[in-house]
Amino acid sequence: VYTLTQQDVNTGSRANTATGTGTTPTGGTVTDTDDETVTINAAPQLTLTKTAGAITDTDTPANGAGDVGDTITYTFAVQNTG
Structure with a gap:
């Protein structure tokens, strides 16, 4: 969960990166990363x-x-x- 800030609204978007890490059955490590940018449409009124x-x-x-x-x-x- 992320709460938007005024700076996010001023910028017009909020980028977020998530990384998942796990262990294989043989004890090795696996990892993956995904990015998502959400566009924020300002509504001045x-x-x-x-x-x-x-x-x-x-x-x-x-x-x-x-x-x-x-x-x-x-x-x-x-x-x-x-």
């Missing part, structure tokens, strides 16, 4: 949430409604979901 805040009422006296010249404050939350 962002989630943006925009939230309207309070309206700044610039009327004199304030009328409690959104009018020309009033301002709205927005908040943005950006999350890396890739």
Whole structure:
């Protein structure tokens, strides 16, 4: 089992080599090696949430409604979901 790292994702692949060793019936040694490279497809993605805040009422006296010249404050939350 191998847990991918950010560097693996940045590189775009992960190479792995395995070696097996055994003993023959006559006491000799046998060995074999195999390589495998797994391609990692990055999935860059962002989630943006925009939230309207309070309206700044610039009327004199304030009328409690959104009018020309009033301002709205927005908040943005950006999350890396890739």
